[in-house]
Amino acid sequence: MNAQALKNHLYGQVARIGAAVASPKRLELLELLAQGEKSVEALAREAAIDIRLASAHLRVLREACLVDVRREGKSRIYRLGGSDVSALWVALRSVAESRLAELQVAMNDLFTGAERLTLESSRSLLEKVRAGDAILIDVRPEPEFSTAHLPGARSVPLDELLGRIKDLPDDKEIIAYCRGPFCIMSDTAVALLTRHGLRARKIAEGVAEWQAAGLPLAVAKA
Structure with a gap:
């Protein structure tokens, strides 16, 4: 050859x-x-x-x-x-978002700046959760949570959220996440929590983004 x-x-x-x-x-x-x-x-x-x-x-x-x-x-x-x-998917999406105006517009409609985490703000979020100043909930199906999740997160699948709202504190911020920037389960969760008088917001990042950034993940205990 x-x-x-x-x-x-x-x-x-x-x-x-x-x-x-x-x-x-x-x-x-x-x-x-x-x-x-x-x-x-x-x-x-x-x-x-x-x-x-x-x-x-x-x-x-x-x-x-x-x-x-x-x-x-x-x-x-x-x-x-x-x-x-997984890192390839995150990289492809990131390049597309940085290069394609149409995707940028769509993403701006989905997220505010505060919902997109930097490495520094991701670490700050972990500290808030560890200190008990915020509650981080994973609204994906439980098997996905068991495979891997953000440290300190609680599994509250979206289809169980309404029945478990009473278990969430009303004096702390509730932060929801799901499968990443294209996933809207966290939007639905935040809307539901807000309607019930809780302080809630979402973050764009999920397990794939967290891992691609070199941040630690957790798995459910057997």
């Missing part, structure tokens, strides 16, 4: 990753899997596509070595190929 042919081969291998992620639904599947392993049925349901299409997208991601799969009875359980794949 001559030098140019070798270069073409090398660039071609990297392009396999680009081709695999060149789909909005495949990016959404990666974001979902950044929360923890899931069955193809769960992925299809959460991405609002049918199982056949979900399987086809997952096959492309698997061929690019971005996801792995295992069998559990009759179910196929998918997971990310590694933490670097």
Whole structure:
């Protein structure tokens, strides 16, 4: 193989990753899997596509070595190929947000500046939670919380929040987070908490963003 042919081969291998992620639904599947392993049925349901299409997208991601799969009875359980794949999703979204005006406008509609954390403000948030000055709630489904969550967070899945509002203190700020900047579960949670007279706000960052920033994560105790 001559030098140019070798270069073409090398660039071609990297392009396999680009081709695999060149789909909005495949990016959404990666974001979902950044929360923890899931069955193809769960992925299809959460991405609002049918199982056949979900399987086809997952096959492309698997061929690019971005996801792995295992069998559990009759179910196929998918997971990310590694933490670097989660970091790839965060990096792609960050570059898109910095370069694409349309995405910037959409993100500005979703978030105020205070909801987007810097490394410094993330550490400040941890200190507030550790000191008991704020309550951090994770409104994702409990299995995602068990896989990994922000330190000090409580698991209060969105579908349980209404029934558990009485368990939350009314004299402290409640801070909600979910799957990251594109997830709106935290918006719903904040609206519900505010209607019930609690001081609440959301943060944009989730587990994938926290990990990509080199910040510690926690797992639920067995």
